[in-house]
Amino acid sequence: MAIPKAHLEFHPIAMDDDGWQLPEGYPPGTGVDEKILSGRLDSAAKRGSRTRLLRFRPGVFTTQPFVHDYWEEVFLVSGDLTVGNDENGEGGERFVAPTYACRPPGVFHGPFKSEGGCLLLETHYYDPA
Template identity: 80%
Template sequence: MPVTKEHREFHAIAMSGDGWQLPEGYKPGGGVDEKILSGSLDPERQQGSRTRLLRFQPGVFTTKPFVHDYWEEVFLLEGDLTVGNDEEGNGGEAFVAPTYACRPPGVYHGPFKSEGGCLLLEIHYYDPA
C-alpha cells in the first residue's frame, strides 16, 4: 500500500480561519469542524491514513452513533467530551482532557456532546492488505 502522507517538518497550524471544514457525517452549521493535518483516506479502495483535528463548539451534541470501516485513534487535547448521550443530548459518560480512545473498524461509537467545547486529535487508517 502506498504511503499517503508527505514529509512535513514542524510548521504552524492556524487554529482559526482557513482550512477548517465540515467533516463527513456531521450536519452543516452544527458546530463541529475539522482540519486535515496530513494524509487522506480512500474509502472505495479501503486504503490510506489521515491525521486531523476535530473541534466541537460549546453545547454541541450529535444524535446518532457513528460506525466506519477504518481504525480510529482519538486523543482529547482540550475540553470535555461526553460519549453516549441520547438524541436530546442528555446522559452519557463524560471525559475531560487528556483522554484517549482506540477503535477498530465496525465499532459503533457516540453520539457525542461537549458542554464547554473540545479539541480532538484523530488518526484514521485502514489495515494494510
C-alpha cells in the same frame, strides 16, 4: 498499496477559522469542524490514512452513533467530551482532557456532546493489505 503521507516538518497550524471544514457524516450547522493535517483516506479502495483535528463548539451534540470501516485513534487535547448521549443531548459518560480512545473498524461510537467545547487529535487508517 498504501497511500503515502507527505514528509512535513514542524510548521504552524492556524487555529482560527481558516482551513476548517465540515467533516463527513456531520450535518451542516452542528458546530463540528475538522482540519486535515496530513494524508487522506480512500474509502472506495479502503486504503490510506489521515491525521486531523476535530473541534466541537461549546454546547454541541450529535444525535446518532457513528461507525466506519477504518481504525480510529482519538486523543482529547482540550476541553470536555461526553460519549453516548441521547437525541436530546442528555446522559452519556463525560471525559476531560487528556483522554484517549482506539477503535477498530466496525465499532459503533457516540453520539457525542461537548458542554464547553473540545479539541481532538485523530488518526484514521485502514489495515495494510
